Amino acid sequence: MSWNSYIKSFQNYLKIERGLSKNTIDNYTFDLEKLLLYLETNSINVSPISISDETIQQFIYSISKVVNARSQARIISGLKSFFNYLIFEDYRKDNPLELIESPRLGRKLPDTLSIQDIDNLIKAIDLSKPEGERNKAIIETLYSCGLRVSELINLKISDLFFEEGFIKITGKGNKQRFVPIAPLTQKFINSYKNNIRNHLQINKKFEDTLFLNRRGNQLTRAMIFTIIKELALKINLQKNISPHTLRHSFATHLLENGADLRSIQMMLGHESITTTEIYVHLDRSHLKKTIYAFHPRKV
Template identity: 65%
Template sequence: MNWKQAIKDFSIYLKLERGLSVNTLKAYTRDLNKLAQWLEINEVKELPAAITVDTLRTYIYELAKTVQPRSQARSISSLKAFFEFLTLERYREDQPMSLIEAPKTGRKLPDTLSTTEIDLLINSIDRSTLEGERNRAMLETLYACGLRVSELITLKISDLFFNEGFLKVTGKGDKQRFVPIGEYTIKIIELYKNEVRIHVPVKPDHTDTLFLNRRGAGLTRAMIFHVIKQQAITAGIKKSISPHTFRHSFATHLLENGADLRSIQMMLGHESITTTEIYMHVDRAHLSKVINEHHPRA
């Protein structure tokens, strides 16, 4: 089995057996193709079933010279998953990555915007244009519901359950969850949907897509990043922000206002509460206040 076929089979396995998202599949494939390209450039003829630990160590050493520890750790994780797949399918008996450790990357605390900064950024949008009204609705939705950027751009009109006060969100691995949405944000989305979107010539395969570009197709992740970066400049916000900043701010502000971590976990769509616990480090003063106000021994 050559590298091209092995990577293809692995991708099919990840999609069908593990139900991973398109973006995660692309990340795994990209990491494995980098290894295959490195082997070709260096004229290393070892195939997936026979590649040695020494060769993999050399590759990881060379990779570390060109990428940050976080990217290196992700590549190592991809390779471990790939070789676990090969052993599972009995293409090889050993796991050559078992003795190779990922670099320590630390846990970076999330950047957040204050409620004042959120208001400043959204209020600075030029609402005299169709794109401005759309951008306002998008950013309000990101902040009000704590969505990932991929969840925002795939949101459908049929996912809006406004009578019940929920959005149906399709997250990582195509897993669906219902996220509550407030009346204020519902009104803004309805305004966009009923007064702005109707003026866009919708492409046939995007009739159910909520947020559209001016050509009537769905928006890309890159476009959302660009909109936010430009709006931050307009609002005079110096922080380096992204769509994920709104998600972090959503969770942080809920925690600061008394929401429990389990509820935040469910709304964010985290499989493990340990992923959500990163928000516990954002405001220690808030945690002290919770103890003092609610613990019987305080």
């Protein structure tokens, strides 16, 4: 079997047995393609079954010169998963990355926006343009529901349960969760649907997709990034923001207003509470209030 055959088999395993998203599978494939490019560039003719620890170590050393520690750690993790899959399928007996450690990563606290920042972003949207109402609904939905950008662009009309006050989100690994949606956000979505979306010539493939471009096709991740970057420039916001910044702000503002971590974890769709705990580091005032309210030595 060729490298491509093993990779294709690995992709099928990730999709069917692990239930991972296309975006995650693409990232695993991208890591493997880096290794293949290294082998080709250096005229190293080995198969996934015969590649040695030394060759992998040389590859890791070469990428450490051109990518940051976080990217290097992700590549190592992706390759380990691939070779663990080969062991699982009895293609090889050992993992050539077994003794390779990922670089230590400092925990980077996520950027957040103030409520005023978010209000200013929304006020900067030009509602005289057809896409204005759509963009307003997008920003409100990202912030009010704490969605990942991939969850937003894949949101379906059939996922909207406004009477019950929830939307159904399909997150990482095709895991579904229900997230509360505020009446105000529902109002903006309905306005976009009635005034803009219903007048588009919609591609049949995307008839159930909520947010569309003017040609009636699904929006891309890149387009959501562009919308937010342009609004940030418009209000001269001195922060490097992305759709994920709105998700971080959603969680941080909930915590500041007294929400418990378990509830935030469920709404964000985090598998582990430890992922959600990063928000505790952001809000030191919340920790101080907790001590003053509950510790016996508070006086």
